[in-house]
Amino acid sequence: MTRVGRWIGRHLALALGLLVLLYMYIPNFIVALMSFNDASQSRNLYQFQSFTWDNWLNPCAPLGMCESLRVSISIGLLATIVSTIIGTLAAFALVRHRFEGRSTANLMVFLPMATPEIVMGSSLLALFVAAGLGGQLGFWTILVAHIMFCISFVVVTVRSRLSGLDSNLEKAAMDLYANEWQTFWRVTFPLVFPGILAAALLAFSLSFDDFIITNFNAGQTVTFPMFVWGAAQRGVPMQVNVIGTLMFIAALTFVILGEVASRRRARGKVSAR
Amino acid sequence: MSLAEDARRDLRLAGLTKRYPNGFVAVKSLDLVIPQGSFFALLGPSGCGKTTTLRMVAGLEGPTAGTIHIGDTDITHEKPFKRPVNTVFQNYALFPHLTIAENVEFGPKRRGVKDTASQVKEILELTELTEQAAKKPAQLSGGQQQRVALARALINRPEVLLLDEPLGALDLKLRRAMQIELKRIQEEVGLTFVHVTHDQEEAMTMADTVAVMNEGRIEQLGTPYDLYTNPHTTFVANFLGRSNLVKGTVVGREGTGADAVVKVDMHGTVVTIKASRVHTESSEGWIGIRPEKVLIQPAGTPLDAPGNFFSGAVVSEASYMGVSTEYHLRMPWGQELICFEQNTGRRGGLVAVGTQVDVSWRPEFAFLLDSSQDAGAGIEEE
């Protein structure tokens, strides 16, 4: 085999993976492109017309858009935190313990995923109204709903990481004086972390992108997807593309900064020795 | 039991039993007292239940029956992290996400020790891991990983330290050095060590007491010297070192008390064995003699050995083993005996295969075992 052949062989999986990633980004390239679109000639036409910086200079120009973004991000973060925590706990219970009612609990976990969103949204609204909260619909009711549908996704994701994890490491930790709590934080958590991170990312994207359930329980609050949906009825403001691109850049910056920081920390530790 | 004994923190296992979910009983009603501050070695063939026993003591596996006490405290159901016990795991169980230094300081940190740096430094030096401190376990060689497991447990200086083959992956030199360290730490602080090892020499030189375990049970327990020189069963005789077992018929018992002896006919020669070395009631028995006690000399040359004497043996095999040579001798009655001879250089070369030799041993080193036991017990069939 030639050197080139070997190189390809070694990197084939990575190359294919990157291709899939590329595929996932096709719409985002369009979005990035459109963020420079001057749509003032024809607002309805979602097509590139002419270049402009305007959208980037006034990203918040469309009335209410940035406010809706703020709402969506806050709800997304809160829903992610809460659902990740309680979903992870539940995943632990389901994987690590055999208890009465376990199969019922399992069913409960994936029923919400099997429920059409429209059904979930409207029946939840009925519940809020029955509880006399009809007038208080808004941020908190959206949050409650989002946490509810994120839980299942978190449980399933964390569970697939947790099952089959070497419990000997946890036992070793306990042997070394770590109580259940410390064992969890020092050993289990770091080992399950990729699963928890994945679950959190899923939860955030679910919450951030949800339209149907939110729409029912939002009262007069407008989330970003609601704004876009409404705006799309007569032509999406090009600033939406700016936000889409910015969100993506922000996410990336966030991880890269985190990565750099953790590496620097690691290096600091070594040199301190 | 006296009051003084009660106050001591001996490790006591009573009726300890472990049945695995698949129904297999790995440990069968084990009773054992391991005195505080002793260096206790647990020996036994692969799969006999050693690891399982240690895991129950550490609290990592719940016993099916029986109790575990340290002194007067019943720790049978105590949580692992509340037991004054640490373990060196057979499969290491290192934390893959932590560096070596972090692995080692894990225990002290959990107990709230503030400044662990100097302790960690010291124990890493001891285990020759200083240079690996910042690496992750996956970047270490097998022996290095084992040393991390050792360091990680040792740093805690627990009341009871369970060592499950802690030195198996180390080369001889390093193993010896570690043995000395272990022994030093154990004596210095008066810890109780329970040590599983496959290195018999290690068990012999380090342990105060050795227990030989077989199929979930303890076969014999005693000082290394006792166990080696006076085994009670064919299993122990074969498992600890090697033994020549020769069929014999009891022809008489004489004397009483310390002087009592048993006379046994062995292929025509009557040998005398002290009653304390006789472990059978029946009229037949296995006469046991260790290979290093078997002396040989080419037929015709004088043999400096007052004792049992056989001529007519032939060397059927000779293997050089560095310090000594192992000879196989075909005896007149057809059995093969094994003989070790140190390569002192005195003989100026090996005794050649085919040489006729005279064989002798001193009768006081022989022991008599029950003939109903399998002479091959403890030797793996091929």
Place this chain on the structure above:
Amino acid sequence: MSLAEDARRDLRLAGLTKRYPNGFVAVKSLDLVIPQGSFFALLGPSGCGKTTTLRMVAGLEGPTAGTIHIGDTDITHEKPFKRPVNTVFQNYALFPHLTIAENVEFGPKRRGVKDTASQVKEILELTELTEQAAKKPAQLSGGQQQRVALARALINRPEVLLLDEPLGALDLKLRRAMQIELKRIQEEVGLTFVHVTHDQEEAMTMADTVAVMNEGRIEQLGTPYDLYTNPHTTFVANFLGRSNLVKGTVVGREGTGADAVVKVDMHGTVVTIKASRVHTESSEGWIGIRPEKVLIQPAGTPLDAPGNFFSGAVVSEASYMGVSTEYHLRMPWGQELICFEQNTGRRGGLVAVGTQVDVSWRPEFAFLLDSSQDAGAGIEEE
């Protein structure tokens, strides 16, 4: 090289080097020829690069430089599954989702062998795992897991079998039995075995050739007997067995060819060492003598040893080790020498600590090493 040699399928490593991503060079330009059908043992301290070398041969790690050939075929970049090589992994690497039987038949199945049942049965019997056939690896003891790793590689009878401490977790008896099996299989089929072990006795008895590795390099290579009796460096002298190294000054060289000898003054006594056993050019050197070659006798009693003779030594330590006893002797010049004495029972007890003894050894067993080398090399500092 002759044509006949070319046709042979020797395993040849040339300039083999491995630098890990973190910059550490684990194997440093290794050159090695392992003849087809030989049983080759690789010895060396923990972390010296043994596993890394084997992994490169198996194709699991790409070398940074150098080549690997089997016969004339360059396999340096061949894919692992296309190499006629199998490995017994130091950490077992058993498939957790497969039963023992499925683990074992994995190799044959992949090569398209149809009926594996009888082969599997046979190899499981050989490794005494028949009863475990249906279990999963997690349900086995450490030793049992190791035997699965062994069985899984052995069943394939590959041209080259790499054994990375294949018997480390087994008790002595089982280890010996497996050694015999390994040797039998190797000789029967004429396979090439490359064996990493920490059991020196194992290396000595089984291997045709032993290589001692240190810090990524081969220190010495030869038959076990050669390596043991005539080590070329202090590292080998100390690492393989034990050695007494005593400072000496060369006072003259005499004779030529096979008769050449070197005279060395050792604390006042002049000793004669064969030139083939001298491995230094300088005027100073380490005189090496193995502990089992050191004979002692309480002062005054006759000592049966023609050779170098020293009186005025005192026993400073005596440890019983079953087959033999280890004595430490304080020599008149202050150095401590080690002496092994087989417990033949002839002496009727140990020589007590504090006893004045005479010491002697036969000069033909001594060797002379370079004084610039560290007398402690290969002994781990404490």
Place this chain on the structure above:
Amino acid sequence: MTALQRVFGRNAAYILIAPAALWLAVFFLFPILSLLTTSLSDPAGNPVTGYTLTWRVQNYVEALADYWPYLGRSLLYAGIATFFCLILGYVLAYAIAFKAGRFKTIMLVLVIAPFFTSFLVRTLSWKLILADNGWIVETLQSLNLLAEDGRLLATPVAVVAGLTYNFLPFMILPLYTSLEKIDPKLNEAAADLYANPVQRFWRVIWPLSLPGVVGGTLLTFIPATGDYINAELLGSPNTQMVGNRIQALFTTVGDYPHAAALSVILMAMIVAMVLYYVRKAGTEDLL
């Protein structure tokens, strides 16, 4: 173990699961109970005046009789989409888990980042790309892979493609998490034992990643079956899924009882299929 300990051990499980169970009980189960009531109510009522519970099981019969083709289509589309997700997702998850080295986290975030751009905006972009006079359609046409008047939008292909694209992360993330914990040494051992890359995959990697495969297929298949947005935006009247029917019954038609009955049928069907699938995949342990 003493009885006391057993009780405590069991309590630990209950304590762990309590928050999730409570949350779901209040905000999911409770509403779903009211859904059940609605599904058994008399459809003669209307959304303004409300419905009366008459235990009218007939609703189910009618819903099934009227809408079974939509149910079938939903399962089919979701099934195909899940299959494609599994293939694409596995490739990417594998690459991240084993080949991304220190870029793992970054790549993981990259997987989810596209979804921070609003769903609708992404779909609009897809429509732009797949437009009837866009270059993809025209290329396919010139290659005769698509009829001259053929199109991609408003076809089943577009709906399935939309589902595949939108649910991909739900497949990738669970797959990644279980692939990532596989010891690479096992792959090496298999290579050493003559397994070529394909065999290595099917004999070692795949079985060990089953928890992720099960997790991912559940997270993809279940929501995809109930989805209606993709069919709505990318499909045509002939590609409507059961979600669209439920949506229509709820909003425009205002026939809550049949909408509820159809929802319950859908849920029951999914639960049944999932249980069967998990049994089949031999990972009951996960449920």
Place this chain on the structure above:
Amino acid sequence: TRGGGGTAGCVTTDLSSTEARLAISNWPEYIDEDDGDYLSTLSQFQEQTGIQVSYTPDVNDNSEFFARVRNQLGACQPTGRDMFMLTDWMAARMIDAGWIQQLDKANVPNLDANLISSLQGVGWDPNRDYSAPWQSGFTGIAYNKSLVGEVRTMDELLTRSDLKGKVTMLTEMRDTMGLLMLSNGADPANFSDDDWGAALEKLSKARADGQIRAFTGNEYINDLAAGNIAACVAWSGDVAAAEDENLVFLPPDEGMMIWSDNMLIPVQGMHKANAEKWIDFYYDPKIAAQLAAYVWYVCPVEGAREEMESIDPSLVDNPLIFPTDEYLAQTNGFMSLDEAKASGYERDFADVTG
């Protein structure tokens, strides 16, 4: 009050005197926005009255909005809104259910004075006691003239082969079915079940033939501009406001539909007086003209046309904003239906569209 909604006792105290706030839900892109020097009508309202308006464009669809608020309204709970804009039939439905507050005529003098005559005296609210039109619009045919020739009738739309697979219709049942009945010669304002059946038959045939690509909401406009569809049933203002010269809106030969979106104050709207100030404000012709110039829908305010002269003279004669009488002659309303009837028709329609 009217209807059987059972919310008769559901009266709120009006907090307008103490709270200068107003919450409004409207359709998206249905109001002008501040832009540089341009001061929107909404900002003017806030400046003039000191009332803080929370304006949310969250009405996308009548039915969907109804589903979102019906629980609260039925239970006599606040929806969080003081006013929302809904299309005639939905407005009628809500008024009928008793969920809408009656306007205090004294507070909305401009409404009575300036409402154009064509919008007066609707059957479901003859005196405009409960509703005030926000904007009106037409449903007709739109096509992309860069792709196809003129499309003049519904029959052309449903049969012409060059349009095959490139036609969309609206999911709003009353718009689509209204046009279809017109093309059959029936009167959507007064039709029989047979008329309905015939129109549905026509639709379902077109669908089966593959003529119809999709049933859509407002988003058809993108597809039309992008060329994915060539012709469709469309709303007047959308096409006009798209400002794409290729897009043509025209009334089918057989006539078109007209509708209004109406401002409604729900029973639990707590700032009724403020809402009435809003209505009165937007019935000021000058303000109405300013709004119309932005949204391009039919302006319901008399006198706005005159005001338009000074805002944008080119729009003064635009029939889509200020339709002439003969233009209005070709428009039709849709018969009002009771709950059961509406539900039945919606089901029939949904079965064809889905």
